[in-house]
Amino acid sequence: MHITNLISQYFGKFAKKEFPSFFQSIINNIYVKSFHLDMSEFRNPKYYKSLNDLFTRELAIQREIELDDDLIISPTDSLITECGALKKDTLLQIKGMEYNVEELLTYHVKKDNLEKVIDGSFMNFYLSPKDYHRYHAPCDFNVSKLIHVPGKLYPVNLKYLNKEIDLFCQNERVILECIDKNKKLFYMVFVGALNVGQMVFEFESAVETNVDAKEIKVYEYEDLNIKKGECLGYFKMGSTVVMIWEKGSIKLKNLTNQKILFGSSISKK
Structure with a gap:
């Protein structure tokens, strides 16, 4: 196994761990502030039970998309x-x-x-x-x-x-x-x-x-x-x-x- 895969597996274990709500809220807020996340379309950071939940967050409000059948839309932000x-x-x-x-x-x-x-x-x-x-x-x-x-x-x-x-x-x-x-x-x-x-x-x-x-x-x-x-x-x-x-x-x-x-x-x- 390549070192990059091993690092990612260990990080993944940490990211999916659900800490007590008080500590998880601190972790989430640190992540949001460190990476300057815009949470205006999402739930409050304290809502997410793990870093994985925060990473994979769903939109809390419906995003408008270009509906014209002849136009292709971006699949991602x-x-x-x-x-x-x-x-x-x-x-x-x-x-x-x-x-x-x-x-x-x-x-x-x-x-x-x-x-x-x-x-x-x-x-x-x-x-x-x-x-x-x-x-x-x-x-x-x-x-x-x-x-x-x-x-x-x-x-x-x-x-x-x-x-x-x-x-x-x-x-x-x-x-x-x-x-x-x-x-x-x-x-x-x-x-x-x-x-x-x-x-x-x-x-x-x-x-x-x-x-x-x-x-x-x-x-x-x-x-x-x-x-x-x-x-x-x-x-x-x-x-x-x-x-x-x-x-x-x-x-x-x-x-x-x-x-x-x-x-x-x-x-x-």
């Missing part, structure tokens, strides 16, 4: 670290750090589907420790496959993105293969990171991340339909989502280095 077009079969981890789409998605993706995303579009969503950690559906779509890839748990902050080659391909990740209402292909790649105890998917309880696993697991679905805005699951701590779209299927806004919220549009007609 995050910083867009990179976005744009793939150069044939390569995309950017961050400026100056390229990696291969097949290495990211693995050989469990059919060759025909890999060819569809050549020269396609991509966007990287970085969730910091202060962000809302749940991820949602960017549009109406059908999940055809889930691929769980065990790996390391390097940090995914800007410092590490700039120095660790192929970081997204080294880290543990969960890949969703998706088909939208126009029969166009896209992928959502959920990348684990240091101190991320788990990545949880509400439609697939069999997925267990940050355990001592070595083999890739693949889950296939016949009729798993997801609605735009629906909660897919959550990170236990901050991390990254990479989205990749079939060539010609989307017109992305240039949002690099911009902070965006779940529900806001990331595409244009």
